[in-house]
Amino acid sequence: MSALQFELLARSTANRARLGRVTTPHGSFDTPAFMPVATAAAMKGLTPAQIRGTGSQIILNNAYHLFLRPGGDRIERLGGTHRLMRWNGPILTDSGGYQAYSMSDTAVLSEEGVTFRSFIDGSKVHLGPESSMRVQNQIGADIIMAFDDCAPAALPAEDADERRVARTRGVVDHALRMEEAHERTLRWLDRCVQSHARKQDQALFGIVQGATNLDLRRRSVEGVCAHDLPGYAIGGVAVGEGTEAIRTVVEFTTPLLPDNRPRYLMGVGYERDIVMAVAAGVDMFDCVLPTRNGRNANAFTPQGPIRLRNARFAEDSLPIDPSCDCEACAGGFSRAYLRHLFMAEEMLGPTLVSAHNIRHFQRLMLDIRTAIREDAWSSLLVAWPCIGSDEAHSSTDEQT
Numbered sequence: 425m426s427a428l429q430f431e432l433l434a435r436s437t438a439n440r441a442r443l444g445r446v447t448t449p450h451g452s453f454d455t456p457a458f459m460p461v462a463t464a465a466a467m468k469g470l471t472p473a474q475i476r477g478t479g480s481q482i483i484l485n486n487a488y489h490l491f492l493r494p495g496g497d498r499i500e501r502l503g504g505t506h507r508l509m510r511w512n513g514p515i516l517t518d519s520g521g522y523q524a525y526s527m528s529d530t531a532v533l534s535e536e537g538v539t540f541r542s543f544i545d546g547s548k549v550h551l552g553p554e555s556s557m558r559v560q561n562q563i564g565a566d567i568i569m570a571f572d573d574c575a576p577a578a579l580p581a582e583d584a585d586e587r588r589v590a591r592t593r594g595v596v597d598h599a600l601r602m603e604e605a606h607e608r609t610l611r612w613l614d615r616c617v618q619s620h621a622r623k624q625d626q627a628l629f630g631i632v633q634g635a636t637n638l639d640l641r642r643r644s645v646e647g648v649c650a651h652d653l654p655g656y657a658i659g660g661v662a663v664g665e666g667t668e669a670i671r672t673v674v675e676f677t678t679p680l681l682p683d684n685r686p687r688y689l690m691g692v693g694y695e696r697d698i699v700m701a702v703a704a705g706v707d708m709f710d711c712v713l714p715t716r717n718g719r720n721a722n723a724f725t726p727q728g729p730i731r732l733r734n735a736r737f738a739e740d741s742l743p744i745d746p747s748c749d750c751e752a753c754a755g756g757f758s759r760a761y762l763r764h765l766f767m768a769e770e771m772l773g774p775t776l777v778s779a780h781n782i783r784h785f786q787r788l789m790l791d792i793r794t795a796i797r798e799d800a801w802s803s804l805l806v807a808w809p810c811i812g813s814d815e816a817h818s819s820t821d822e823q824t
Contacts, residue, residue: 428567428627428654430686438801440679440705443793446482446686448514448566449625450506453481455686455707456792458698458785459516460714464489465499465509468715469775470782472511477751478779479786481513484710487560487568488520488527491551492542496562504564516710517565518690519556519616519631522574522659524549535608537571553615561622567655569690570616572631574660575605602635605660609633610647617651627654629688635660636669638676645680656681657688658706662697671700678704695724695788699804699811702792714785718778721766725784728810730759732777737763750783752776 427449434443444455460467460475463486467475475483485505490496502508505515524538525531531540537552556571576598613630620628630648634640648656658677661670674689678701681687686707692698693711701709717724721732725745730737732744740760743753752762757776765773788808795801805811 427623427625428686430655430684432684434797434799436703436796436801437799439703441702441792441796441801442705442707443796444686444707446514446707448627450512450514450566451481453514454789454793456698456702456789456796457482457708458693458789459484459708459710460782460785461486461710461712462509462511463712464493465505467778467782468719469771469778470715472509474751474775474779475511475782476513478782479790480782482566483511483513483515485515485517485563485565486520486523487517487556487563488523488551490517490563491520491555491559492544492549496559500562500564504562506564514567515565516567517560517563517569519560519569519571520551521556521571524551525574533573535611553612554619557616557619557621561620561626564622565626567627567629568620569657570609570613570628570630572612572633572659573605573608574633574663575602575635576663599637602637602640605633605635606640606644606647609644613648613651617653629653629655629657631657631659631690632677632681633660634673634677636665636673638673641673641677642680645677649682653685655686655688655708657690657708659690661689662692667697670697674701674706675704678706681705693785695785695808695810696812698785698788699792699808703801714781715778718781719774721763721773721777723762723777723784724781724810726808726810732759732763732773733766734763744777744780745784748780748783748787750780752780 429447431445432442446453446455459482460480461484465485499508524540531538537550539550542549553571560568630651630653632644632648634644661673678687688708689701689706692709693713698709723730723732723744737759741758745753762773791807795804
């Protein structure tokens with residue numbers, strides 16, 4: 425347990441929300457926490473100093489991408505991801521299993537892991553529990569994730585190509601596929617625990633699966649928590665199911681997880697989903713939405729998103745959000761100027777809006793933590809109208 429300490433500092437009386445602090449070998453972060461995603465050991469368009477300027481205390485690297493390029497051996501020789509990307513705070517790596525399975529139509533899933541074609545050069549690559557642990561040990565993140573089998577939220581629609589891909593991957597009967605994923609995730613966790621070589625300085629989190637089947641979720645919690653791990657995650661949500669299904673799974677599963685360990689909801693990032701999950705007792709979140717949307721001229725505000733390419737912003741002198749203290753807003757960059765940058769394909773546009781979007785989510789987390797500390801949960805709805813807005817997000821989009 426020396427790789428990670430978790431301290432609970434306060435609880436809300438309105439719900440299960442809790443305030444805490446996680447301490448790792450590379451520093452501490454406050455919870456509830458939002459982790460922006462630096463996929464390939466870089467936050468697209470942002471320097472480490474700009475990331476720190478958003479108030480981000482912990483970030484996420486993608487083991488799948490780093491496994492393929494530049495490779496675990498090279499990262500290890502270069503001193504690990506902290507030194508490589510010049511980030512001196514905590515880092516979490518996902519296991520790479522979800523990406524290996526989901527990003528390649530020709531991926532083959534077996535008991536040994538996932539065999540797929542590299543998106544870089546088309547070569548055949550295999551990733552399993554042991555190799556995932558090895559590359560995450562080499563990357564050197566403070567928190568690493570078990571290699572798991574993530575079943576789809578549902579079978580593909582009645583489309584010939586999608587059905588063909590599903591059959592290739594062995595997805596024929598959804599109920600059987602969910603059961604298989606649940607059992608395999610537990611077997612793979614056993615192997616991850618055995619092969620994790622840096623237990624003293626890297627905290628391994630187990631992942632609860634089960635899709636939308638609550639009985640499987642309960643059984644998965646029991647199996648995963650049979651291992652006394654530094655933390656636990658809820659996986660397999662925000663992969664195509666609707667908002668209410670996400671809520672049902674999160675509100676059911678979270679209270680079943682150990683109270684004295686950090687709880688991580690993987691890949692969920694819309695404001696309304698985060699607030700719902702915090703109220704259920706979740707402590708950690710990650711999502712690509714802030715930077716992905718920022719690169720596409722979509723900015724988040726407490727009132728809801730705005731699309732800066734719209735012609736109505738062509739002469740709008742306001743910043744994205746007058747209440748925001750980010751570099752874009754406090755620096756006086758207008759919506760009109762930002763729109764111009766995107767229309768002219770200038771790199772500064774994606775940089776400024778990405779930085780704003782990350783700061784938007786970190787400001788939300790600050791207000792959430794304040795609401796818990798002061799036991800004033802209802803104040804969030806007043807300050808953040810987007811929490812209750814249907815326009816704030818498309819509930820069926822994959823967030824991961």
